[in-house]
Amino acid sequence: MSDEETSPAGPRGTASTDITPPPKLPTSTGGPAAWSELTERAGHLNNRAQILYNDTDDLHIDVIMQEWQSKSSDFVRQDMPTLLRRIADLGFSWRGIARLIGVSVPAVQKWRRGHAATGQSRFNAAAVLAASVLIEQHYLVQDVASWFEAPIAFGCPVTAIDLYAAKKPQLVFRLATGRADPEQIMSAFDPDWRETYRSDFEVFESEDGGLSIRAKDR
Amino acid sequence: MVERQRYSNAPVVLVAAEARHPDAPLLSPGEQGEVKRLLASNFPLPQPLQNTRLRAAVGAPPTVEHEIVPRFATRDQTTAVTFGAQAVSVETTKYETFEHLSELVRISIEARQKVAPVDGLMRLGLRYVNEIRVPDICNGVIGWREWINASLLGAAQVGTSLGLTAEQWQGATVFNRGDGRQVAVQYGSREGFAVMPGGPLQRSTPPPGPFFLLDIDSFWAATVEVPEFTVETVMNLCVDLHEPISGLFEGLITERLREEVLRNVR
Amino acid sequence: MTRNLESPSGDLDDWDVLFLARGDDEIVSHRPFLTGDVFEAVPVQAPRADPQSKTVMVIQHPCAMRPDGVTLAESILVAEVHRFPVLSSDKWHTNGKLMPLPDLLAGVTSNRRHQAAFFDKTYHVHPMDLTNRIACLSPRGVNLLLQRWVYHSSRVIVPTSDFDTAVSPVYEQADIIEEWCDVALAAGRTLDEANSDVHAWLRDEDGGLTRERALQDPQRRAPIRRQARVAAAKWQAPTS
Numbered sequence: 001m002s003d004e005e006t007s008p009a010g011p012r013g014t015a016s017t018d019i020t021p022p023p024k025l026p027t028s029t030g031g032p033a034a035w036s037e038l039t040e041r042a043g044h045l046n047n048r049a050q051i052l053y054n055d056t057d058d059l060h061i062d063v064i065m066q067e068w069q070s071k072s073s074d075f076v077r078q079d080m081p082t083l084l085r086r087i088a089d090l091g092f093s094w095r096g097i098a099r100l101i102g103v104s105v106p107a108v109q110k111w112r113r114g115h116a117a118t119g120q121s122r123f124n125a126a127a128v129l130a131a132s133v134l135i136e137q138h139y140l141v142q143d144v145a146s147w148f149e150a151p152i153a154f155g156c157p158v159t160a161i162d163l164y165a166a167k168k169p170q171l172v173f174r175l176a177t178g179r180a181d182p183e184q185i186m187s188a189f190d191p192d193w194r195e196t197y198r199s200d201f202e203v204f205e206s207e208d209g210g211l212s213i214r215a216k217d218r
Numbered sequence: 219m220v221e222r223q224r225y226s227n228a229p230v231v232l233v234a235a236e237a238r239h240p241d242a243p244l245l246s247p248g249e250q251g252e253v254k255r256l257l258a259s260n261f262p263l264p265q266p267l268q269n270t271r272l273r274a275a276v277g278a279p280p281t282v283e284h285e286i287v288p289r290f291a292t293r294d295q296t297t298a299v300t301f302g303a304q305a306v307s308v309e310t311t312k313y314e315t316f317e318h319l320s321e322l323v324r325i326s327i328e329a330r331q332k333v334a335p336v337d338g339l340m341r342l343g344l345r346y347v348n349e350i351r352v353p354d355i356c357n358g359v360i361g362w363r364e365w366i367n368a369s370l371l372g373a374a375q376v377g378t379s380l381g382l383t384a385e386q387w388q389g390a391t392v393f394n395r396g397d398g399r400q401v402a403v404q405y406g407s408r409e410g411f412a413v414m415p416g417g418p419l420q421r422s423t424p425p426p427g428p429f430f431l432l433d434i435d436s437f438w439a440a441t442v443e444v445p446e447f448t449v450e451t452v453m454n455l456c457v458d459l460h461e462p463i464s465g466l467f468e469g470l471i472t473e474r475l476r477e478e479v480l481r482n483v484r
Numbered sequence: 485m486t487r488n489l490e491s492p493s494g495d496l497d498d499w500d501v502l503f504l505a506r507g508d509d510e511i512v513s514h515r516p517f518l519t520g521d522v523f524e525a526v527p528v529q530a531p532r533a534d535p536q537s538k539t540v541m542v543i544q545h546p547c548a549m550r551p552d553g554v555t556l557a558e559s560i561l562v563a564e565v566h567r568f569p570v571l572s573s574d575k576w577h578t579n580g581k582l583m584p585l586p587d588l589l590a591g592v593t594s595n596r597r598h599q600a601a602f603f604d605k606t607y608h609v610h611p612m613d614l615t616n617r618i619a620c621l622s623p624r625g626v627n628l629l630l631q632r633w634v635y636h637s638s639r640v641i642v643p644t645s646d647f648d649t650a651v652s653p654v655y656e657q658a659d660i661i662e663e664w665c666d667v668a669l670a671a672g673r674t675l676d677e678a679n680s681d682v683h684a685w686l687r688d689e690d691g692g693l694t695r696e697r698a699l700q701d702p703q704r705r706a707p708i709r710r711q712a713r714v715a716a717a718k719w720q721a722p723t724s
Contacts, residue, residue, distance in 0.1 A: 013402065014343025014435045015234035015307045018417040020410075061416030069410040069426035076427075088713070091706030093659055095504070095623070104500065106510035118353040120427065127425030145706035157645045167422040170415040188420055191293035201642050203649040210547045211650040211700060213642060 064134065064173050071130035076123050080111045083125040090132055091145030099165045100128045131169060139176040153182045156197040163189055222464045224315075225480035229432075231421055232347040232413045233313045235323045235456065238305040239336035239447050245301050249333045250288045253301065256329040260322060261290035261299055265418060295420040299326040306330050311413070311421035313346075320456050327449050338444035339451055343437035344459045348467070349412050350430040352479055359384050359407045362430055365475040370405050370430075388431075393462075398441045401462055404433040405470075432470060434463055487641050489632060491576035492624060499570075499586040502625035506590045511617050514665040514675055516658045517556060519546045519651075520621030520629050522565055522588065523614045528607040539565040539618075540609065541583070541601040543633050546626075546654040553696070554683050556611040563633075564607070568600035581636050583629045588619055601629070603636040623648060623655050653699040657686065660712045667716040685715055 013019070075083065087097050098105045101124045111117050117125075132144045141147045148160045152175065163171045163185075171188055174180040186193045199216075206212040245253060254264055267287040274280040291298035296312035299322065308323050330336065355361040360378045363371055374384035388406030395401065408431050415423040436459040445451050471480075492501050505511050522541045529535040540562035542549070551557055563583070570586045571579060582600040589597040621629060627644035630651065635641050661682050668678030686696040695711075698704040 013433075014345035014437055015236035015305075015309060018309075018413050018419065019232065019347055019433070020412055020414055062414050065414060065416055065426065066410070072426055073409065089710070091710045093656070093705070093709060094663070095659065104503075104505075104510075106505055109512075119355060120351065120353045123427035124425045127427070143706055145709075146703050149702050149706060151702070157648060167424055168420065169423050169425075170420075188295055191295075197643070197645055199643045199646055201646045203646055205700070209697065211653065213646050213650055 060177065061170055061173055064138065065170065068127065068130055068134055068169070068173075071134060072123060072127040075126035075129050078126070080117045080122050080125060081114060083122070083129055084108065084112055087125070087129050087132065091143065092148070096145075096149070096161055097128070099161060101125050102165070128164075131164070131172065135173070135176045139178060141176065147176075153186050153193075156186065156193060158186065158189065158193065158197070222316075223468065223476075223480075225476070227480050227482055228313070229348040229350045229480065230313050230346055231349045231411075232309060232311055232345075232419075233319060234307060234309040234343070234345045234347075235319060236305050236307040236341075236343045236345075237323075237327060237339060237447070237452050238341040238343075240338055240340065240444075241303055242334070242336045244285065244303050245288045245334055252333045253288065253329045254290060256332065257290050257299065257325065260325060261292060261297075263291040263293055263295070265289050265291045265295070265298065267300065267418065289418070291418070295418070297322065298419060301330060309419060311419050316460050320453060320460075323456060324449055324453055327447070327452050331447065331449065336447050339440065339447045339455075340444060341437060341439045342452060342455045342459065343435055344456060344463070345433070345435040345437075346463055346467070347412050348432040348434075349408075350432060350471070350475065350479075351424060351427065352430075352475065355428060359386070359428075362407060365472055365479070366405075366430055366432075367470045367472065370432075370470060395462070397438075399436075399438045399459065401466065402435045402437070403466060403470075404431065404435075406431055432467065434466055436460065436463055487643065488577035489580060489635060489641060490628060490644050491573040492628060493573065495573055497570075497573050497586075502585070502621060502628070503588075504620040504622045504625070506588065506619045511620065512662055512666075513617070514669065514678070515620065515662040517542065517549065517560075517611065517614060517617075518620065518626070518655070518658050519544060519549065520626045521614075521617055522585070522601075522619040523562075524616045524618050526562065526609055526616075527613050528562070528564070528609060530605075530607065538607075539599075540607065541565050541585075541629075542614075543583075543601065543603070543606070543629065545630070546651055558610060559608040560611055560614065562607055562609050563601040563603055564605035565599050565601045567596055568598060569595065570598050580632060583632050585619075603633055623652060626651060626655065652702070653696075656699045656705055657696060660686070660709065664712060664716040667713075682712075682716070685712070 078086075084097065087100075088094070092100070094108055095105055098108045101108070101121065103121065103124075107121075111121075132148075135141050135147065136144045148164075150159060152158050152160065152163075160172045160175060163169070163175070166189065168189060171185050175182070175185050190196055201213050202216050203211050203213055250264070267289050269285050269287055270282060272280055272282055285303075287300060287302050289298055289300040294312070297308070297310040300307045300309070306326055308319065308326055310319065310322075313319065350365065352365050360371065360374055360383075363375070368375065370389065372384075372387050372389050374387055377384050386407060388404070388408075390402060390404045393401040393403075407428065409428050410426040411423070412429070412431050412433065413421060415421055438455055438459060492498065505515075519542055522539065524539050525537050526540045527535055528538050528540065542560055543563045544557075544561040549557060549560060565585065565588070568582065568584060571584045576584065579600075581604050582602045585599045585601060587597055588599045591597075624644075627647040630647045631642060631644050661679070664682040664685075665675060665678040668681065669675065673681075687694050689695075690698065690711075695708050698708060
């Protein structure tokens, strides 16, 4: 039987094709369990309907999320100071790194000095490094730290760091594909973003070379 | 009945309510327009789903079928109602209260029955998917016993006493409440996500690390008679199906999880 | 959309976002002084009053703190900080005469931990009197402070995102200086030497612009940080 049909809540369980089935448990070597797996596969092809991804972007994001998971699990074997150093070497500020990991800057500084971090914090750091490396490698982003710090939409200060810190890494990966409409990404992040970030003021370089603020021309 | 708790850092990532009915044609464009009008204040965003089905039968070439399933979402895309050929589903990744969810179910069922009524209620399910993530799992997966009821650890505890380290496990328990009602609880240590973030619903997505899945599906299925698909029937059943869920969840977690994780905003 | 004074974190009463560092454990002594820094035991004197010792917050604009870009001005504008109850996020559009500082005194368990800076109690102090720093604000905190201070002074509400664009180069520079000094001090340099080195490096031109000016462009910041880390590392003492 397929994963769907082995749901204890009956065919498919309640709703949601978005819920991932449990991982297949490894079968024993040879013997009846292996045979039943072959039978299952044959049966699966026999009069079964299979929903495929029609939206290739959704499929792509699912694939990248799984790669992200896998790479994070690899990187988490490194110690925290190493993880932090590798992220910093990409050009992120310590404030940016703290924001991405979801902690305070002093916490990051303590870890750099060798203080112990929880397993979750170390995983979070590994996940930041993994996301950065994936974006560099898959989407050929040359300066990933600058990419993370760039405003997503014109006239709006929201960056990929803000998306990631708001626990929307899927939007970060979509943005990285280069095929996503930045305004759609912004709407997924904040449906009211145009109003939220509308301003009657503008920043300009004044005669002393510093940045100042003035009202916009109407 | 166990008092319902509200947590600032609740682990629930998806709640779904699904009312299944006999096969019915998908809503026509005109019907979709009417449903959209009825749901505009709660689900203003039309977001049809494209499904592609591959049918393969022995002795015949595979066929590919495309269908566009009407779906309407909130502006922040965390909640949506889908009107499929076999079910009306309301799903949310931003669960507030049962009362709020059931109100969305009510208006969705009302809209369906007003515009293109279906013939009966075959199954009603209420599903809560929890991804329990904690600061640290010490001593490998057996460390989950600090956070969840030991009954969910299965053979892992016995293995530990024999020097065997469990790498993964999963379990399921199905409770029979009679009159066609059951509660299926699936659980186990996992990695990544139970609800993939790339889907049409936006969800809050932490890094893809270890978590403990607690998937509670409370459902009713028609046995002898298929009742009418009415708002009253669906809503009464919803309340009944919701009743054991809190108690099960609270009974399957530890006080440490409540204090250090669920009541902790950060 | 009606523009109001903003809250730190939307609807959430999340006060940690206001602060970069609080208390002795977190404050880095060689971080440059910046708008929003809170100091204890500062000698102040109101007009026609006796001198007193107060807790104060720097409210001078970052660009006005250092007329030559390096040396602190001889007179720094500060606002008195004292106890004030927590203002929930839905009330931050009120009380425009102050900057709430909930959880400022993180080590205190009583309600005294919650304070505010009062814009109607300001003083001018000499930077040499700012000796005991107890808190630094995050960029979010600084932007909210500036929004409220400007509102108190002029009854104009400027979005914090505009302050962020204008002030973030200075904040970035403070980060680079702090990190450079971390490395230099660990390598045995004095603070004066480290500061002199980093300011000289920031004033060097790279591609027609000083690095300091280049920080105004968000896209130049990551490369400059990388370069700064490499440049600062040359001062690390040899390991053998």
